[in-house]
Amino acid sequence: MTSIAEALLVIGWFVLGYYLLVNGMYLTVHIAALFELRSDLKRQAAGTMYQRFSSPFFPGVTVVVPAYNEEAVIVESVQSLLNLNYPELEIVVVNDGSDDETLSRLRSAFDLHPIDADVPFEIPSEPIEAVYRSEDAPGLRVVDKENGGRADAVNAGIWLAEQPLFCTIDADSIIDRDGLLQAVEPFLERPEETVATGGTIRVANGCTIENGTIKSVNLPDNRLAGLQTMEYLRAFYSGRLGLDRLNALMLISGAFGVFRTDLVREVGGYETESITEDFELTLRLHRYLREQDRAYNVEFVPEPVVWTEVPESPATFSRQRRRWYRGLLDTMARHRKMIGRRRYGSPGVFGYPAFLLAEVLGPLVEGFGYVLVPLAFLIGAADASFVLLYFGLTVGFGVFLSWFGILSEVWSFRRYDRPKQVLRLLGYGILENFGFRQWKTLIAWRGLYEYLRGDTSWGEMQRSGFDSD
């Protein structure tokens, strides 16, 4: 065997070993998720002996909605938020310099009038043109500012928020009516420690939506959106839930998270230079609070659900995932100090290394394997048994982990309650191994290339509007 062939084979074994290591880690997280899910379900089965909505202790929440060119969905989104079941609610919509009719639609729908005074404090965002209050909805304010990106818009909203907690939600997302009540409960149970909570995000494509609420839950017809539905189930009911059990929750999604307003202002708000500002903020909060030796709690609450529209075209999907990957690299690099250090507790000792191995390096190594193993076979460095082992393990474990996520769904909250839907989801768990996963590794490599080139673009996602079904 030539030295090149030998090298290829050694790398092939390394890739296979790496893959087993990462999947072993995933399996640990998934098993932890099952324990967490079991505890949650038992607690739920024990029943509620009080009425959430009539409890006088739920702290006020400001819902911050950043909106850039959201004319298709913004009015309905605000309407849906105004219908939320929550005792003390303020909604701050931040129009981030939209080029379309976002602001004018809001103005006419909610009879907005500008507040005739300068904002009295400095806001770490692009200049604010005006702050409006509504004639029709007393809890609604709209901030009109120059374009600065999502993080910049959310910061403006946070600085203008008047409630002790704030919640970020994207304009294209729909929150369950009781979602906020559930997401805020940890702040009541541990008022001194709880600093952030996050809920589950599910795919809205295919669902029937009326008046800003989900009327029936369906799987999307579009295959790409269907694959993402299965991915989201795996990510939330296995990934986040398991990391929460291990006290290493690394991400509160920007699409639905509740935070202490004063604390986020204290750490300077969202990082406007980051393109995955939600991940960056979660890590910064961990780091900041650990460095100050403050006892704190960041919690994932599985039942409150936010429904969001996912990309249906390959180009948009690729753009979104490349941005996520670049943001992941950027955030991990910013907070590299955390890796393996006991000072940063579980997030440093387990969460960060797990993210590095599985989310950052995992897709790169996997993609490398897809090229290298067939090449090794072609030049005779590896025989058919090795190729079979490699693809058997990657596909087999991939399907297993996906199905585990679907089992969690079927065992617990059952939003997809028809067996046909479950069969389709299981089918997606198989299908993703034949093209979709390989494509995602290519996207990761391209994301890496863009990151190294210094690309910080966001890309756009075309909204179709909620009532398109």
Place this chain on the structure above:
Amino acid sequence: MSNASAVSFETLSLIGVFITGLLAVVGTSTVARSVLSARRDNRLADVRPQVRQALLSRMEATDPGWEAWVGGLSGTERRVAEDLLEEYLHRIRGGDRESLQQLGYALGIGEKARRKLHEGDHLERRRALHWIARLDIDVTIETLEATCGGHPETRAAAARVLYEQDRANATEEGTELLLRGTGPLSVLGMDTLYQLNKLSPDLLFTRTKESYHEWSESRLIQVLRVIGTAGPASPDTPLDWIGFLFVSESPNVRVAAANALVGYGWHDGVRSAIEIEQVRTDDSPPVRQAVYQMLGSWDDEASVNALRNALRSESNTRAAIDAISALGERATSIPESELTPASSAARDWVLASTEPTRSETEQ
């Protein structure tokens, strides 16, 4: 072909069997669970209208004959009857409720709840207490203590039973159960503590004075929130110790203390315990904000003067906004030259933000 890359047929087969086995177990469990759950849902949905109708019509009868009716129900119908019972007991009071409670006994829920209270784990006990409260099952305080005293969640549920069943001494015994230990209360615990003490927080003041130094900060904040939400304490309640809360190291505790005393401007004990000048110059802006709100609600000469003085020195705009809001109309009469820049900007903002809207003007 390389030997180093060769994997024996046996090894490959073993791995293949292992993975296929795993997939078969997970896949079959998922599909089976889904099919069984869907079939159960359909069966429940099919019988629900009839069971509901039969239940409602019997509920209004003088003698509902629950035992006989339950005896003729299938397993699915019994399950629906239990669900409906839980739903109605949540909403219905009076004579109909008593009738429904008899249905609970006929369904065997009472007996099962008593059994689970003694034998179950803490979540099963909580579920049992849920039914004990709903069905008004008589369980002695000694039994509740013995079965539920060991876990904060069951203690909270036991205290809820005392409240829901309107027992004599519910306030004392329930508060005692809830405030055992030093850790934070559950949401149920906090709500129950409020329900038990909402007419008068005297007992909570007493317990706070005795134990605040032992409690976790979260527990202390929770109890202060309950105090602040409950009705006023009696004028004789000794509160001259309350000033200690404002020297807590935690700003959140100081905020909670100020919020709790919003309605106590009239209380001599509180007035003598709190050094207004000291608390209004707290280092922490959120504490000052809470103190300004407290002084605004006290609304006497000393408080108004303290708020006016605050605007002459306040450098934090958010705190100044609260001071302006607390002063209300009176803030407009303070000369601009006496205000700090933060207070001046805050005043403009508050006045513009609170101008009556067109619809308010028309009213």
